[in-house]
C-alpha cells in the first residue's frame with residue numbers, strides 16, 4: 001500500500017510541532033524554577049539597630065517574589081536585599097546593611113536579606129576576624145544590639161594578639177566599649193563570646209585597683225592602655241567583630 005506523501009508531511013509536521021511545544025514548556029519550567037530559587041535565597045530579617053542602604057525610592061510590586069525578581073533584575077550584584085510592604089505592596093531595593101543607616105520604618109515593611117560578607121559594608125578584615133569601627137556613641141546595651149544587628153558582637157579582646165590590636169586601633173582619642181561585663185554576676189567578668197576572663201589577661205588589662213565596682217561594663221580609658229568598669233548607660237564608641245566570614249573572599 002502506498003501512503004500519500006501529503007499524509008507523511010502532515011504527520012511529520014504534527015510531530016515537529018509537538019516537540020517544539022515540549023521544548024518551550026521545558027524552557028519555561030527551567031526559567032520559573034531558576035527565578036524562584038534565586039528569590040528564595042532572601043531571608044526575612046529584623047533590623048533593630050542598623051539599616052539597609054536604599055538603592056531606589058521604590059515601586060509597586062504584586063508580591064514579595066516579584067519585588068525580589070525586579071530588585072535583582074534592576075540592580076544585579078548591588079542588590080543584597082529589599083523592603084516590601086505587605087499592605088502597601090511597595091518594593092524598595094537595598095544594598096548592604098550598616099550601623100550608620102537608619103533602620104526601616106513601619107511603612108517600609110519587612111526586610112529581606114541575601115547575606116554574604118559583602119552585604120555588611122562597615123567591616124574590614126583583620127587576621128581571622130572582620131571588625132567595624134562604630135564611631136558614634138551609644139550606651140553598652142545599644143552598642144551590643146548594633147553589633148547583633150550586623151550579625152556580629154562587641155569585640156572580645158580575649159587573646160594578647162587581639163588585645164594589642166585593640167590598643168593600637170583605638171588610639172588615645174576616644175573611649176571605647178569592649179565586649180566585657182559582669183552584668184550577670186558581680187566581679188565575674190565575661191567576654192562577649194561567653195568566656196570568663198582569664199586571670200592573667202585580667203591582670204594585664206586593668207590598672208591597679210580596677211575594676212572597682214563603678215559599674216558592670218568595661219571600656220578603654222582615654223590616654224591610657226588600661227580598662228576600667230563604668231556605668232553601662234554611658235555613651236561611648238565601640239567595635240563590632242564578625243567571625244563567620246573568616247575565610248571568605250572578602251578578606
Ligand SMILES: [Ca+2]
Nearest residue numbers: 182213215216
Ligand atoms: Ca560590676
